[in-house]
Each structure stands twice: as C-alpha cells, then as structure tokens.
Amino acid sequence: MAGRISARDIEEVKSRVNIADVVSDYLALRPAGVGSLKGLCPFHDEKSPSFTVKPNDGFYKCFGCGEGGDVYKFLQQLDHISFYEAVEKLAGRVGYVLTYEEGGGPSPDHGLKNRILEANNAAALFYQSQIMSDAAETGREFLKSRGFDKAAAERFSIGFAPKAWSELYAHLKALGFSDEELISAALVTKGDKGIYDKFRGRLIWPIRDSTSQVIGFGARKLFEDDNGPKYLNSSDTLVYHKSQVLYGIDLAKRDISKNQQVVVVEGYTDVMACHLAGVTTAVATCGTAFGDDHIKTLNRMLSASVDSAAEV
Ligand SMILES: [Zn+2]
Structure with missing residues (x-):
C-alpha cells in the first residue's frame, strides 16, 4: 500500500528548495527590486514580464493572468504532475529521503x-x-x-x-x-x-x-x-513532445538567459560542434520544423529586460 508523505517532510523539502532555482529551469528571471525577481509568464503569452517570484517568501505570482502559488504548485501546473509527484521530484533534487506514513512506499501518483x-x-x-x-x-x-x-x-x-x-x-x-x-x-x-x-x-x-x-x-x-x-x-510520449523539444537546451539555457541570444541549428552534430567551439547558446529542433512552441520556450529564456519593481 502506498503511504502519504508526512506533512513535516513536505515542509522540510520546501524549505530546502529555492523556488527561484526551480523556476529558472523553465524561464529567465531578472532582479526586480528588493527580494523580487521577474520573468515572462509560462502560463500565458506576454511580451513584457509580469511573472514575479519572491524567493524569501517561496511564492510566485503572475500579475497578468493571476496564476500563483508555492514551488509545488508551480511544478504541478507546468509539468502537469500531481502534488505528490512534485514533492518527490523536489526531494530528489535536494537529496532528501522522504518518509511515507502508513508504512507505504511512493504514492500511486508516482506514476x-x-x-x-x-x-x-x-x-x-x-x-x-x-x-x-x-x-x-x-x-x-x-x-x-x-x-x-x-x-x-x-x-x-x-x-x-x-x-x-x-x-x-x-x-x-x-x-x-x-x-x-x-x-x-x-x-x-x-x-x-x-x-x-x-x-x-x-x-x-x-x-x-x-x-x-x-x-x-x-x-x-x-x-x-x-x-x-x-x-x-523518439515518438511523442507523456514526457516527449517533439513540437517543444530543443536538443541542447539543458546545456544552453544558462547562457541563453545570460547572453540574451540563442543559435538555432539543424541537428545533433551541429549543436555539438557549436558548443565545442564556444557557441554555448546553440540548440536544435529534433526531426521537426522550428515552430511556435519552440519560440515560446525560448522566449521565456530570452525574457526582455525587466521594468522597475514599482509595478510589483
Ligand atoms: Zn501569467
């Protein structure tokens, strides 16, 4: 029988995770005033950033579409996973071993x-x-x-x-x-x-x-x-959607955000050649044309310069 994750663990994992680090895996965040970061919202289309993260409070909030919550909610919404999967994912990230109540193992949601x-x-x-x-x-x-x-x-x-x-x-x-x-x-x-x-x-x-x-x-x-x-x-699966996939994004994302540029090339060997030659912002589509979903993913990392914190 699968057990519940203890409430204490849920809080403990959350306290060990910096929400800004987690969010930064998906979009570029820039300082926007004391204790606040901003980026392009991953939940709605926008040109200027209204998605705000407050690392000290552990919350995010979009002033464009109203989405908001803690780090678990963020992962649930963006990765389309359950609450328990989000806790398990973050526990794995910080190397925390979860305790399951009622003597069970991981939840059935660990699916x-x-x-x-x-x-x-x-x-x-x-x-x-x-x-x-x-x-x-x-x-x-x-x-x-x-x-x-x-x-x-x-x-x-x-x-x-x-x-x-x-x-x-x-x-x-x-x-x-x-x-x-x-x-x-x-x-x-x-x-x-x-x-x-x-x-x-x-x-x-x-x-x-x-x-x-x-x-x-x-x-x-x-x-x-x-x-x-x-x-x-690979054909499309629950985790692979070719219309969104960019080969090399794991290696390139930091520099794409930092340098505010991306180089889109044709294939795996081109990405390799670029990175080895110092072009560390190179990515490629995988067996499909460069489309709207790719642009959305990249736009979030190429988040435009952030306005003053006054609007937050
Ligand atoms: Zn939004």
Missing part, C-alpha cells in the same frame, strides 16, 4: 511519467555502455569523421544501439520495467512477432529537457542494410 523518465535514464546508460564495443566501431568512425573525439562523445553522452532486435528490451526488463512502461516510453515497439527495440544499429543522442532529465533520443543510421531514415527520433 507512469516517472517510470518513463527512469526507463529513459536506464536506456541512456545502456546505450553509452555500448559505445566502446566492437560492434560500435562504425559509430565511432562516424564521430571521428565529424571531428568528435572520445571526450566530445562523453560530454554529450553519445551511445550506440546494438543491431540485435531486443538487447535494450532484455536489459530494461531485467531492471524491472514492464512492457507497458517500455512501450509508453517509445523505447520498444510492439509488432506482430513481439516486442523489439525501436533503435537498432544506430548512434544515439540522449535528448534532455531544461531540467536535464532524459526525455527521448535521437538516432543516426550507420549501416547500409538499415532501411530506415537517416535520423530517427
């Missing part, structure tokens, strides 16, 4: 979304563990031909998906993931003859969101007998 993220993380580690294998030589040669050495491959966590039909599937099943979870994560596909790995015989780039969680993968074809497209990406 499919979290399992998908866990499966993605385990898959990324599996792919990386394969990159130095004999079978991955073609992949390493490809990287070398593009000017990427071992250090570059490691920096971007590049991996290799074996050619066999179900190595990842077997690995993740052994770690306790269910078929439903793996299909929902789009890591495997269910066909007439059973379940098999989505990516086979390909170089793999883990795609992370702005909070650095692995939400999906990009995969490049390496072998002649692969009839698929040159690049394959």
Whole structure:
C-alpha cells in the first residue's frame, strides 16, 4: 500500500528548495527590486514580464493572468504532475529521503511519467555502455569523421544501439520495467512477432529537457542494410513532445538567459560542434520544423529586460 508523505517532510523539502532555482529551469528571471525577481509568464503569452517570484517568501505570482502559488504548485501546473509527484521530484533534487506514513512506499501518483523518465535514464546508460564495443566501431568512425573525439562523445553522452532486435528490451526488463512502461516510453515497439527495440544499429543522442532529465533520443543510421531514415527520433510520449523539444537546451539555457541570444541549428552534430567551439547558446529542433512552441520556450529564456519593481 502506498503511504502519504508526512506533512513535516513536505515542509522540510520546501524549505530546502529555492523556488527561484526551480523556476529558472523553465524561464529567465531578472532582479526586480528588493527580494523580487521577474520573468515572462509560462502560463500565458506576454511580451513584457509580469511573472514575479519572491524567493524569501517561496511564492510566485503572475500579475497578468493571476496564476500563483508555492514551488509545488508551480511544478504541478507546468509539468502537469500531481502534488505528490512534485514533492518527490523536489526531494530528489535536494537529496532528501522522504518518509511515507502508513508504512507505504511512493504514492500511486508516482506514476507512469516517472517510470518513463527512469526507463529513459536506464536506456541512456545502456546505450553509452555500448559505445566502446566492437560492434560500435562504425559509430565511432562516424564521430571521428565529424571531428568528435572520445571526450566530445562523453560530454554529450553519445551511445550506440546494438543491431540485435531486443538487447535494450532484455536489459530494461531485467531492471524491472514492464512492457507497458517500455512501450509508453517509445523505447520498444510492439509488432506482430513481439516486442523489439525501436533503435537498432544506430548512434544515439540522449535528448534532455531544461531540467536535464532524459526525455527521448535521437538516432543516426550507420549501416547500409538499415532501411530506415537517416535520423530517427523518439515518438511523442507523456514526457516527449517533439513540437517543444530543443536538443541542447539543458546545456544552453544558462547562457541563453545570460547572453540574451540563442543559435538555432539543424541537428545533433551541429549543436555539438557549436558548443565545442564556444557557441554555448546553440540548440536544435529534433526531426521537426522550428515552430511556435519552440519560440515560446525560448522566449521565456530570452525574457526582455525587466521594468522597475514599482509595478510589483
Ligand atoms: Zn501569467
């Protein structure tokens, strides 16, 4: 039976988290007077910032659309997760071990979304563990031909998906993931003859969101007998929405905010080349055209200069 998280823990986790740090994973905040920060509201479209965060009080409030609350409410609204998932997410962030009352484990709300993220993380580690294998030589040669050495491959966590039909599937099943979870994560596909790995015989780039969680993968074809497209990406899941995804956003977000600029390039290797060359604001769309949702995400990080604190 799943237990409730104790009220004491809920308060304790909140007190250890700086709401400004959490909000900054999603939008740029600028000082706006004593004890106050401002940015472009993630809950409604706006050109000048009316979204205010007061770190000492632990609250946010938008004077445009009226949204407001504490750090848990912020994550619930923006990540579309439950209250308990928000507490669990932040506890993980600050390394706090939660106590569950009634002797239970994590709540049922610690649901499919979290399992998908866990499966993605385990898959990324599996792919990386394969990159130095004999079978991955073609992949390493490809990287070398593009000017990427071992250090570059490691920096971007590049991996290799074996050619066999179900190595990842077997690995993740052994770690306790269910078929439903793996299909929902789009890591495997269910066909007439059973379940098999989505990516086979390909170089793999883990795609992370702005909070650095692995939400999906990009995969490049390496072998002649692969009839698929040159690049394959994760299909949409509960955590991966290709219309919003920007590869490299986890690495670029700080400098995008700081420098007030973003460089949008075409693909995974372009993002790598840019970052290695010192263009640290580069991101790329993943298998889709640059669209409105991408612009919204970037606009929040490129928040215009903040007006005086007088309006707060
Ligand atoms: Zn708003």
